[in-house]
Amino acid sequence: MAYIRLFEHLFKGLDLQALNQGPEFVYVLADKTVETGQDVTLSCEANTSDVTVKWEKAGHRLQCVEGKHRVEKNGKRFSLEIKNAKQDDEANYTITVENSSGSASCSAMITVELGEWRILEKEQEPMITALKKFKINNEDVRELRFLLHGPVGAGKSSIINTLKSIFEGHQFINCLAANSDTTSGTSFTTKYEKYSIGSLPFVFYDVMGLEGDEEKQARGVRTDDIINAFKGHIPDNYKFREDIPMIEEHRDYIISPAINNKIHCLVSVIPADRLSMMSEEVLKKMRDIRAEASKLGIPQLVFMTRVDRVCELTNEDLRKIYQSKKIREKITMCSNKLGVTENCIFPVKNYHNEIRSNEELNCLALQAFTQIVYSANDFVKKWSSIQKVVE
Incomplete structure (x- = not known):
């Protein structure tokens, strides 16, 4: 009887079954998503407390920093707390528990969402009203002219349809646009x-x-x-020839274009979901065109389309587009490939399968449109000042 009491005393509180087998998880780590600056805790529970614990970050032993990381073991429960989460805290974290009978591991992903890195206007009416009241700062210019260019299927025609839909109050599809899913590789626009x-x-x-x-x-x-x-040499409705360029000897060539014949802002259109696959030949063409525009002082901006196809967060809620890391990464990639500063690149979503007006989509398009309007107006205003000096 005394021996029985002795064994009960020695093994009181121990899990005898766990001593004979390797550790297992009762509850595993769960993926966590937090905003920048928030604290985040990963926790799990094993079937025994008689283990050693090792934490890893992205496959490497976690180097704990005082005030940043806190690792705790409370009986069979284990946790890792990360204070003030930053972008470099985003990773896959793994815990491994081990004793003499074996080991077990489980992992979880910590995703750190960006704060709003650019402000999105939330209401369309103030922008629509401002654009309707807009006055051009050059009396010789009747209308500001924007030239859209980019690879086949980027959504150039769809941008026009989207803006016309906003200002004309109904879904506009008269500017013919190819199916955005087309893989034909042939341009739909000919004139x-x-x-x-x-x-x-x-x-x-x-x-x-x-x-x-x-x-x-x-x-x-x-x-x-x-x-x-x-430069203003090509007339309206000119039909492009793939084999023969417009030259000065052509009967329709505008020899001495006025400022009202010229393009006042060059808009490059890039599909976000195809950016990494764009050929170097097309990118070189775009860089060459931009270089020539720069010589003439023409402002250049980029509309990055199809953003909903590269980011699930954006696809679900366009209002969060400027919290998306994927969109931010695409803007940086676009900047590097075209040589355009990031603040001149505007992500947009065109109307595609929608049949009703969408204010979030409209706000995104209007914000980009407003920027090219002011850029073009600055160009014609500067041109007016130069002309006055010449005169």
Whole structure:
């Protein structure tokens, strides 16, 4: 009887079954998503407390920092707390528990959401009202002209349709646009066509999409035609030829274009979901076009389309687009590939399968549109000042 009491005393509180087998998890770590600056805790529970514990971050032993990490073991429960989460805390974390009978591991992903890194206007009406009241700062310019260019299928025509839908109060589809899922690789636009935005003093010009340079510019719009377009040498409704450029000897060539014939802002259109797959030939064409525009002082901005296809957060809620790491990464990638500063790149979503107005989509488009309007107006205002000095 005394021996029984002795054994009860020695093994009181111990899990005898756990002594004969390796540790197992009763509850495993769970993935966590937090905003920048928040604290986050990962916790789990094993079937025994008689273990040693090791934490890893992204496959490497976690180097705990005082005031940043706190590791706790409370009986069979284990936890890791991370204070003031930052982007470099985002990783896959693994806990391994081990005793003489074996070991067990489980992992969880900590995702750190960005704070709002750019402000999105929440209401469309103030922007619509401001644009309807807008006055051009050059009496010789009747309308501000924007030229859209980019690869085939980027959504150039859809941008025009989206803006016309906003200002004309109904879904506008008269600017013919190819199916955004097309893989034909052939441009849907063939003419240098002018599109007005309601009764506003703003017009867009759409051109054929840029294609690969496999046959010495034998496919897609020619870069020299685009350059002639923003110099004002190409007339409305000119039909592009893939094999023959517009030259000065052409009967429709505008020899001495006025400021009102010129393009006042060059808008590059880039599909976010295809950015990494764009050929170097197309990117070089776009850089060459931008370089020529820079020589003429023409402002250049980028509309990055199809953003909902690269980010689930954005697809579910457009209002969170400027909290998305994926969108931020795409903007940085676009900046590096085209040589455009990030504050000149605007993510947008065009109307595609929607049949009703969407205010979040409209706000995103209007914010980008407002920026190109002011950029174009600054250009014609500067031109007016130069002309006065010459006179």
